[in-house]
Amino acid sequence: MPLFSSPSSKCFWITLIVFSLSYYLLIAKSTTLQTSPPPPKPCNKNPYKQLNLVLNKNGSVRRGPVPPESPPAPDPNLPTKVLSKDLPINKSKGTWARIYLPRETLDQNSKLPLLVFFHGGGFIFLSASSTIFHEFCFNMANDVVAVVASIEYRLAPEHRLPAAYEDAVEALHWIKTNQEEDDWLRYYADLSNVFLVGSSAGGNIAYNAGLRLVATGSGYDLGIPKIQGLILIQPYFGGTQMTGSEMRLANEPHLSLCNNYALWELSLPVGADRDHEYCNPTVGDGPKKIEMIRRLGWRVLVTGCGGDPLVDRQMELVKVMEMKGVKVVGHFRAGDYHGVQDTDPFKAKQLYEVVKNFISAFPS
Numbered sequence: 001m002p003l004f005s006s007p008s009s010k011c012f013w014i015t016l017i018v019f020s021l022s023y024y025l026l027i028a029k030s031t032t033l034q035t036s037p038p039p040p041k042p043c044n045k046n047p048y049k050q051l052n053l054v055l056n057k058n059g060s061v062r063r064g065p066v067p068p069e070s071p072p073a074p075d076p077n078l079p080t081k082v083l084s085k086d087l088p089i090n091k092s093k094g095t096w097a098r099i100y101l102p103r104e105t106l107d108q109n110s111k112l113p114l115l116v117f118f119h120g121g122g123f124i125f126l127s128a129s130s131t132i133f134h135e136f137c138f139n140m141a142n143d144v145v146a147v148v149a150s151i152e153y154r155l156a157p158e159h160r161l162p163a164a165y166e167d168a169v170e171a172l173h174w175i176k177t178n179q180e181e182d183d184w185l186r187y188y189a190d191l192s193n194v195f196l197v198g199s200s201a202g203g204n205i206a207y208n209a210g211l212r213l214v215a216t217g218s219g220y221d222l223g224i225p226k227i228q229g230l231i232l233i234q235p236y237f238g239g240t241q242m243t244g245s246e247m248r249l250a251n252e253p254h255l256s257l258c259n260n261y262a263l264w265e266l267s268l269p270v271g272a273d274r275d276h277e278y279c280n281p282t283v284g285d286g287p288k289k290i291e292m293i294r295r296l297g298w299r300v301l302v303t304g305c306g307g308d309p310l311v312d313r314q315m316e317l318v319k320v321m322e323m324k325g326v327k328v329v330g331h332f333r334a335g336d337y338h339g340v341q342d343t344d345p346f347k348a349k350q351l352y353e354v355v356k357n358f359i360s361a362f363p364s
């Protein structure tokens with residue numbers, strides 16, 4: 001029987017073809033929807049609203065309600081696994097350190113590695129006393145078995161970068177000059193085995209403070225405290241070119257692209273774009289500075305996860321470091337989200353294990 005032999009069968013075939021075609025298009029469309037994410041929402045003119053920030057005319061901001069904070073617990077008679085206390089660094093800047101000491105160390109005559117920690121919060125928010133970071137450092141000291149010094153640094157936009165880096169460098173100087181005056185630092189912290197540690201914006205601070213310490217002019221003589229390396233937990237970096245993961249996760253609620261851009265806008269020096277060296281470690285002198293890290297023999301741990309918009313940049317940094325011969329370990333896992341270790345104790349515990357293995361893999 002020839003095709004289209006009668007008007008009714010012609011109609012049947014045309015209908016069938018049209019149906020199959022639209023069905024095919026529908027499938028194709030839904031497949032596309034499944035594999036590619038919705039395009040980034042355009043950022044509205046006032047992204048600060050989402051961040052609960054009100055911009056004042058003089059460049060300061062009014063922040064939303066202060067998130068929960070925790071006091072230190074310095075009393076050795078308290079039934080706690082880790083003791084903690086606050087020590088002032090520079091009163092005129094309002095900087096200080098919260099030191100954590102695993103209790104069992106009090107009965108032993110051994111010194112522990114010192115982890116100098118910088119908290120996250122987009123350079124704008126939170127404090128070393130914020131409960132999430134207090135608990136993170138408490139548990140890190142306990143699980144890694146280390147002394148932790150969590151540094152309170154000045155926040156943007158009242159104090160834009162490099163203020164936080166300056167405070168971090170000052171904190172290292174302070175440790176050097178005050179170790180004799182503080183029993184915990186003096187007896188229990190091994191100042192020849194120090195790591196700069198930070199999560200998110202704190203990872204950026206650990207990185208940039210480390211570079212400042214080794215750059216000439218910081219006045220830091222690379223003696224004691226002797227830095228062995230950097231531990232960058234989901235470090236916060238950026239750039240003007242969008243990465244694949246930033247595009248893919250542009251609407252990720254834990255760190256949307258709009259909030260990400262707004263945080264940089266308030267933190268970087270006025271007028272700087274995201275290809276500033278503070279934000280993008282692979283532009284300008286960045287690669288040269290990475291070579292300095294290799295020459296010093298510092299070891300670097302970078303951790304991240306596939307659900308974090310920043311993951312492509314973090315992996316790129318690891319790649320550049322590998323190319324430059326830095327002793328770098330990249331630890332990336334699938335899923336999760338930016339800041340997962342601050343809200344999920346199980347994920348935090350896994351991270352402490354990674355940190356502990358990294359520190360003890362090459363004893364100083």
Ligand SMILES: *[C@@H]1O[C@H](CO)[C@@H](O)[C@H](O)[C@H]1NC(C)=O
Nearest residue numbers: 056057058059060061062158
């Ligand atoms: C900036 O303005 C805010 C609100 O008007 C005010 O509370 C704050 O003290 C000012 N800061 C400075 C440094 O003048």
Ligand SMILES: *[C@@H]1O[C@H](CO)[C@@H](O)[C@H](O)[C@H]1NC(C)=O
Nearest residue numbers: 089090091092093166170174
């Ligand atoms: C504290 O900071 C101020 C301002 O940067 C600086 O002038 C001063 O020397 C610092 N004080 C100490 C004790 O380091």
